[in-house]
Amino acid sequence: MNFSRRHFIGAVTGLASAAVLSACGSNSGGVETGSSASPSAGGSGKLVQWYHEYGEQGTKEAVQRYAKAFKGADVTVKWNLGTDYMTLLATTLLSGNGVPDVFESENGATLDMIQKGQVADLTDTLGDDASKFSKPVLDRMTYQGKVYALPQVVDMQMLYYRKSVLEKAKVDPPKTFADLVTAAKAVKTNAMGGFFAGNDGGLGVLANLLIWSAGYDQLNSDDTDLGFMESNFLDGVNAYRDFYASGALLPSASKDWFDGSPFINGETAMQWTGLWALGDIKKKWGDDFGVLPFPAIGSAGRQAVPFGAYGSCAAAKGSSNNLAVAKEFIKWLWLDQTDKQVDFANSYGTHIPAQPALVSQASQISSGPGKEAAEFVDKLGHASGLLWTSTISDAFNAALTNVVKKKANAQTEFAAVQKTAQSELKRIKK
Structure with missing residues (x-):
């Protein structure tokens, strides 16, 4: 795992949100793939898929291979260099220009993406297969009973x-x-x-x-x-x-x-x-x-x-105008193609497949401490919630620092955090 992704999972557990991995607009290109299926009505027969830059050698080539194997559309992978991926993603979705059809996002879609209607509901796409995923991980990608991302791989x-x-x-x-x-x-x-x-x-x-x-x-x-x-x-x-x-x-x-x-x-x-x-x-x-x-x-x-997991999302209005096939691709890759999921988790660093049943196939974590770690996530895993905003997080971290380092009164410090949180939650809830 490279520093950016370590920073991401650090932010999941309490570091200021500003320190989280976001997006740089660099593009190393992609790969055009063959298609044997007809495009959906009004669609282009093409999909554009975004990833942030993974530090582990071979990851880029792997996701290109996965995309090439999909027969439902020509999939072009865009590999976004740098440490500002989430910023680039948010800006692109807001502008409506060059929006990828499928993209990964930290712990799934953000509250902003959901409230602005920028991401598609994948609940029906997942269907009865929800039980195949680690419950804490899938719960983090669910809002008000609807699933907005399928987990790709888990770090903890x-x-x-x-x-x-x-x-x-x-x-x-x-x-x-x-x-x-x-x-x-x-x-x-x-x-x-x-x-x-x-x-x-x-x-x-x-x-x-x-x-x-x-x-x-x-x-x-x-x-x-x-x-x-x-x-x-x-x-x-x-x-x-x-x-x-x-x-x-x-x-x-x-x-x-x-x-x-x-x-x-x-x-x-x-x-x-x-x-x-x-x-x-x-x-x-x-x-x-x-x-x-x-x-x-x-x-x-x-x-x-604590855990962190990138989730695969479908843009509500992707550039290829091919939402049905975008959903099909996400299901194909992150639910059905278990061999690719094991490869992604096991061959490029040490990670946990999002489906617990696949842990035994990932040699690095199939036994010993690695297996214990996977079980920790499934049974004891937590991630910061969608409504735990940077405003609340920053206030919480400041209060903790004041108590531990400056010996301030804990009741007083966190009572102030409570007021901040009440105001912030009232503002963002819709």
């Missing part, structure tokens, strides 16, 4: 720990946040930190995990207010403040959280990072490591992991 984050180091310190792998603090203190030495989650002390990447692991959701059931203004959450934030100041949390390392190097180099006994680091970690430590979800916080808590 988790906690890596050195088995031998914890065993030597006579502590068990942490299942609760209190266990994590205890273990980090027990394994810390002058040469090795106890736990590392980023050069900001973990405040960016772990922010929303403090909500989910405390047992709450970002918003309440009717999306009118925050869903976590309870004592268990506030106590958890205060507990993280104490952990931050304890010395057991490694405050900085040679690389940031998204790079597995601190764990690989022995700078820390435990690290929060992504599935993408699994291969390098396995090469270094063999069987001497394990993986865990983020531990449960407090008596109402639950274990949790």
Whole structure:
């Protein structure tokens, strides 16, 4: 996984939305493919499909092969270079000029795309096959009961720990946040930190995990207010403040959280990072490591992991005027062509197929820690919701920073976030 996609999944869990991967208008071209089917009425017999730039070698050639194999239309793949893909996509959809018929979008269509009628409803396209997808992942691509994207491939984050180091310190792998603090203190030495989650002390990447692991959701059931203004959450934030100041949390390392190097180099006994680091970690430590979800916080808590998944969307008004075939192509590629889905997840980096039944076919995650990671997503996965806007996220992150770093009062800080959220949700709900 390249930096852009790491940044994307970091943003999913709490980094400011402005830091998320978006779009650069560069185009490396595409591939014209043969067609053996007649175009739909009024359509051109052609489709244009957009991808952001994947960093893994061979991905571009793979998606071109997939497009060429489709017999329903000539599919041209546009490979968008740079780190501003989502900005380019939003601008193009808004302008109505050069709109791709099929495109990938971070965690599926955005609220703006849905409310402006820029994306097609794929509920009927998916039909009864919805159960084939990981429920948390598909739920993230669903709004008000309608599916607006089919998941392509899943990335996620988790906690890596050195088995031998914890065993030597006579502590068990942490299942609760209190266990994590205890273990980090027990394994810390002058040469090795106890736990590392980023050069900001973990405040960016772990922010929303403090909500989910405390047992709450970002918003309440009717999306009118925050869903976590309870004592268990506030106590958890205060507990993280104490952990931050304890010395057991490694405050900085040679690389940031998204790079597995601190764990690989022995700078820390435990690290929060992504599935993408699994291969390098396995090469270094063999069987001497394990993986865990983020531990449960407090008596109402639950274990949790964050995920990010690009979803394939159909433009309501694509340039080729071929919506029926665009839907057919999405279904063909991301539901029916399971061999291509396994190839996409397994051959170019380490990822999880969006259909859990395919995990056993992906050799990198068919057993051991990789298989555990896939199960974490299906059972414990979370992603920021469609209505968790940058305004709310920024206010939340600022409050968390004030509590942890400046020792501000948690109740006061998050009460201010609540007012911001109530106003923002009233503005955006339609």
